[in-house]
Amino acid sequence: MADVTVTHSPERERYVLTVDGEQAGYLDYVDEVDVRLLTHTVVHETHAGNGYAAVLTKAALDDVRDSGKRARAVCSYVAKYAEKHPEYADVVEVAADR
Template sequence: MTQQAVTPVVRNVDPRHRYEILVAGERAGLTAYRDRGEQRVFFHTEIDDAYAGQGLASVLVEEALTDVRAAGKRIVPVCPYVAKFLKKHEEFADITDEVTPEIRQWLDAALAR
């Protein structure tokens, strides 16, 4: 019997302010955000160790950013992984805003709840 590859699924869990990537129904990772007006500020991305090295972070972030575009929002890449991804994927440059000290200060306050 051959094992079939499982296609990962990305979903936006808006009440928890994150996108999750699922593999065979199990959460394999997430990218967290907060919304600031029309900006979606991404501040953290992680993939569980059990799923490392499978390219899931790239799939997760690409689908999350595609969803941001579809929602008519803009991207602010505070998360180092999202920032690195955007340098390689210029197709999102038109909806990407620079990370400023004001945004970092706002994010710190938003996460201090």
């Protein structure tokens, strides 16, 4: 089983996905006063198809919830994830212009 971690890099406005010690992807965002715009999700091709985008998105949404902010899904993947996971309805909204 792979060792999968997600770390928050606030200085880069990014969540970083690591698989077995290697960066496997990231989720970029832009912070506003009370909203975090989740703008772009990437999982590198060598790690695609393993559900890592979902792991990354869940970690980001959990972090946003814990911070007391709300999230706005600008990224199409995050928007689809939010639609499939109603347990995040209290924290995420889908941007109309995505």
